[in-house]
Amino acid sequence: MKSIVVLISGRGSNLAALIAACRSEAWPAKIVAVISDRDAPGLLLARAQGIETQVLPFAGFASRELYDEALAGTIESYRPELVLLAGFMRILSHRFVERFAHRLLNIHPSLLPAFAGLNAHRRALAAGVRIHGATVHFVSTVVDGGAIVAQAAVPVFADDDEQRLEERVRAAEHQLYPRVVRWFIEDRLRVQDGKVELLGEQEPMQLGLGPAT
Numbered sequence: 001m002k003s004i005v006v007l008i009s010g011r012g013s014n015l016a017a018l019i020a021a022c023r024s025e026a027w028p029a030k031i032v033a034v035i036s037d038r039d040a041p042g043l044l045l046a047r048a049q050g051i052e053t054q055v056l057p058f059a060g061f062a063s064r065e066l067y068d069e070a071l072a073g074t075i076e077s078y079r080p081e082l083v084l085l086a087g088f089m090r091i092l093s094h095r096f097v098e099r100f101a102h103r104l105l106n107i108h109p110s111l112l113p114a115f116a117g118l119n120a121h122r123r124a125l126a127a128g129v130r131i132h133g134a135t136v137h138f139v140s141t142v143v144d145g146g147a148i149v150a151q152a153a154v155p156v157f158a159d160d161d162e163q164r165l166e167e168r169v170r171a172a173e174h175q176l177y178p179r180v181v182r183w184f185i186e187d188r189l190r191v192q193d194g195k196v197e198l199l200g201e202q203e204p205m206q207l208g209l210g211p212a213t
Helices: 013-024 042-048 064-076 094-099 120-127 162-185
Strands: 002-008 029-036 052-055 082-085 104-108 131-138 148-155 189-192 195-198 206-208
Touching: 002 013, 002 042, 002 162, 013 029, 013 042, 013 162, 029 042, 029 064, 042 052, 064 094, 082 162, 104 162, 120 162, 131 162, 148 162, 162 189, 162 206
Parallel strands: 002 029, 002 082, 029 052, 082 104, 148 206
Antiparallel strands: 104 131, 131 148, 189 195
């Protein structure tokens, strides 16, 4: 039974999808803790499911490095095999990332390497792309630059605004992230030469959720 720690900063919609999949699919894993850098709404969700929560605010720490050291220590107290970023809105230091190398996953709301960083939906609309989506990747010292595990593609419609596109991508995220986490806990992911290989019975590593029209 593998232990998972989830880091959040917001309402926890991906956390909810992960909790539901873990239970409905009977993963050989357990989400043992949810940690946030603020009093986020997603903590209420975790507590309602009987999951331990902690809040570690940045205030009071003299530097990002000192904060990350405290965060890493808090995470390590649960001895997790996997750490998931699910809307955790802090850039992590190189030392933190290296400490959790190959067991730290993130989901980003674009088809990386396009639109890395903030405001991905707004930038996608401004660029006029016809296909947008989400990416799950291993975290590296380059922001949104780690090895890509899987992606979900969604159409962009002519009348889309940022909110509608965000909702469509979020629905894709809720399918994609649990799938990738299940692969990890089943020991099916291998990173070699900066690329991720899926071991065992092959499954699509990209979800396509309808054509653009």
